[in-house]
Amino acid sequence: MTEVVATRAAVPVRSWLAALRRHGLWLVAALLFLGLPLVFRSGTTLTMMSLMGIMIVFALSYNMLLGQTGLLSFGHAVYYGLGAFFVVHAMNAIIRAKLPIPLPAMPLIGGTAGLAFAVIFGSVSTRRGGTAFAMISLGLAELVESSSLILRGFFGGEEGVTTNRTRMFRLFDWNFGPQIQVYYLIAGWCLISMIAIYALTHTPFGRMCNAVRENPERIEFIGCSRTMVRFIAFCLAGFFAGIAGGLAAINFEIVNASYVGLQQSGIVLLAAYIGGIGHFIGPVLGAILVTYLQIMLSDVTEIWQLYFGLMFIAVVMFAPGGLAGLLMIHVPLVRARVLHLLMPPYALLLAASSIAGVGAIVIVELAHRLTVKATEGAGMRLFGISLDAESAWPWLVAVALVAGGGLLTRAAWPPATRALSDATAAAQGAERS
């Protein structure tokens, strides 16, 4: 009798702790979102964090298609952009009619618009998978982008459509003029979207999407229609993309045809893939990294597009799991507390490849100076050092760096992989025992 009483008394505490362990990370994330602006106060950082928030939602919605259901789309920005357009027109209409609808509710309108168009276009596109689906998405994206110059009333022509977020109905006297308030709005929606998308991945529907990704033929055997699964996933992805678009419309207060363009679709593809499409956290990492690079890299170098492209190719060739994939490999090691064993070989590898990388960057920048910017003279500054692109010694140093770094990397690679496999084996052994 006492045993039963004892276990019944113990259960509530244990389940409370278990719940905290399962969902506590969301609490941490929420606190992080709240606390970041208090630490980093500059306007640029606030803007950048707002953009990261928008991109996170967008990339997560894209990964619902790519990572979860195996559908590669080249036109996902269509739903993002259409969501943004609908939000901006809705804002203007609400301001004109003086309706008491507050600004924080607007992304929902964007999501609905994205959902509606996803239903329309998805009914056509999701009948096929694989390359056919990718090509349809490309064709649709080109169609929408071209029609943006034809339907000037809705798309606003070249200048796009502008709005003023401070003129909307004010809840609790927030006018959303200052960027910090917009940041909190975006952070709030980002958190809600992240939780929603995460929850979706753990429903039976989410698992069915994974099944469609792995083997579309077999899912028909168990009675599910792969077209229906793809269609629903497509609609949900369009919904969240529309939310991201709405947030972007609120942030920039101007929406134009570039929102639906192929370039925007390319960026979200880049972000999701570099982050890692196999894990939930991948697109989040990719969104943060790509947004940061987009904003900051063009200050540092003019050929940032080349570095972007090379980074993308490197990820595709050497790390198809993306950043998240690389990190995930090390998670069991952390748990088995053997990560410290990897530090020395990794540090060596990092140093060696950094040397080679710096050398390669110097060569590329010198070449750029000599070819494209020939009329500006050969002097330049790189990493804080003044160089003359026409003299021989920067080239020699760069080649030496590349050669030396390359050799070192080749030498350091086998110990690092060996250390990794040893540590993984040790971690697995520790798990089993």
Added chain:
Amino acid sequence: MLELILISTLNGVLFGMLLFLMASGLTLIFSMMGVLNFAHASFYMLGAFFGFQISRYVGFWPALVVAPLLVGVVGALVERYGLRNVHRHGHVAELLFTFGLAFVIEEIVQMIWGKAPVDYRIPPLLDFTAFTVFSTNYPAYKLFMLVISIGIFIVLLAVLTRTRVGLIIRASLTHPNMVAMLGHNVPRVFMLVFGLGCALAAVAGVIAGPALVTQSNMAGLLGPILFVIVVIGGLGSVPGAFIASLLIGLIQTFAVSVNASLTDLIGTFGLTLDARSPLAQLTNVTVAQIAPVIPYLLLVLILVLRPTGLFGTRET
């Protein structure tokens, strides 16, 4: 009117043949690896720029031969060291690799030749008027382009259907394992086909460069149209690519000369629309304005109604 139709037909066929030069290579590569090569238009651009650079040193005619060979070699190297490694990661990875490659090639071209158009001239030997249709002069260089394209098509067809090499290639495309078991080096065949495809695109670039503007954004302009052609013609079918190229070339050339719009059509029935209504905005659009968009409309239609394309044998 007749003059317009004649000239448009000639130009349309010419444009179509140019597109076919590129689309044929793309189709071959697709049949081989099952992945559409996003960077195919980039090899076209490389061909144009290599042709420009070489023609500045030794003239146009040597460039016509050397530039495609160079680009073919580059393509073969890309296949050997890039694509082959990515192949084991799946179709998506291959597609994305070519996507990134297109990006990088454009950047490198910009770095070497700058962002402004380069002065790639028609060779003086061909810089005259071939004939005059009614009152419009038709330049001889365009006829030359037409002749070269048709010639290459015939050669390609002959090689593929009548030679041993062509036989092995065709067999490798459909039954690579069997061909390997018969003792042929299938990976080498794939490398050859990829290089050949890129060389074809480069030929198109070398001859189209003087006629069109040779600039670092060339690839981005023609790239999407290529996919449309390959998909419409049928994934994996070279004759299909031929028909589709001609179709798209003619449609695009004819559509820009048509100034009619839906409003005119409605007008013939005696109805008019209020000019300010949003529907009027849609129907006021002339065919000429949407001419570049028509291929994409066709693409979506074909993919929905007949995903194997007009003549294709496979779907993905």
Added chain:
Amino acid sequence: MRYPNALLISCLCSLVPIVLVQTPAFAQDTVRIAYIDPLSGGGASIGEVGVKTFQFIADEINAKGGVLGKKLEIVPYDNKLNPQESLVQVQKAIDAGIRIVTQGNGSSVAAAISDFAAKFNERNPGKEFLFLNYAAVDPVLTNDKCNYWHFRWDANSDIKMEALTNYMKTWPSIKKLYLINQDYSFGQAVRAAAKTMLSAKRPDIQIVGDEMHPLLKITDFAPYVAKIKASGADSVVTGNWGQDFALLLKAAADAGLQVDWYTYYAGGTGGPTAIKQSGVNHRVFEISEGHANIPHRASQDFEGVFRAKYEIGLIYPRVVNQMRMLAAAIDEAKSLEAPKIAAKLEGMKIDVFDGGDGFMRKDDHQFFQPMYIASFGERSDKEPFDEEKTGWGWRIITRLDAANTMLPTSCKMDRPS
């Protein structure tokens, strides 16, 4: 659970890039001007020319002592020709303490920055910034969408058409006109202005064609040229630029089309090369506020020094006017604060770079200046400069004084109190 750990790791990782954001040190001894235009990608060739032009003039002003004893510094920001990206770059500039922003390539970008300027300056008193527009010619920026903080130095497309049609009034040989333009806001503005102004000034001119083609997507203009030929036009008015202009001219030369071309941007990058390649001698006209061969000593000397340094011609004479007026306004206002500079800039009169009177109209912040019509072709002794190493140059046909280019405005400006 695997994912929560990953969440933690990624949250920590996300702090790293934010930490690395550098806020540049605020240099107190320079007056910095943010130049926001494409410096990479497709538009970069134009953006780079702009930076060089601004830098050159800043050096000239600095050599004469700078403004208020401080040196002018041009800080370039790359906007990748994207309006949203431009707003981010403007934010970065403001964070770095810069209060003067200039841009020109792309009316969509200019509209976004102008709109942002109005909203930002209203919400952040004390941090106002000025937007100096040197090349975005959409008329709407100084009409319906005007605002107090935006100033434009380039004659907008309506003003250019006004000047052009005033010239056409005196040229009776034009009988049949063909309009061909790019289908976007600028092309639409050119076409609309051409039709309205011609019907008012030369109702006898028959407009035999009105073509709008998609922007930068046409690779072969032969069908369009065939239509122009079929219409029997003797003159063509086009706002085409870049490759749309080059390909159009090539196709026309191929087909042997003999017309006069009245253009806005024949002198833009790549234009002179295309004209020379097509062999069209002195039949391409451009309306512009300045050409190298204008017989004015000071501007020709300037041109010579500029070309010696950069090996390209001065495409933006209006930038010289802009910078000189800015320096004068700062000196007069004795302040670097945007509202005070703006108050001095509007209504300011100067002697423009190429000689003649110019002034910044208060009502809409549009600069009015003399306009020139020039034709491109073989040079004579009166044309010392050629373009893009083709050997051919611009010959001045006529000059229209600023008063001859004026247009009313619909601007209703909100002025700060």
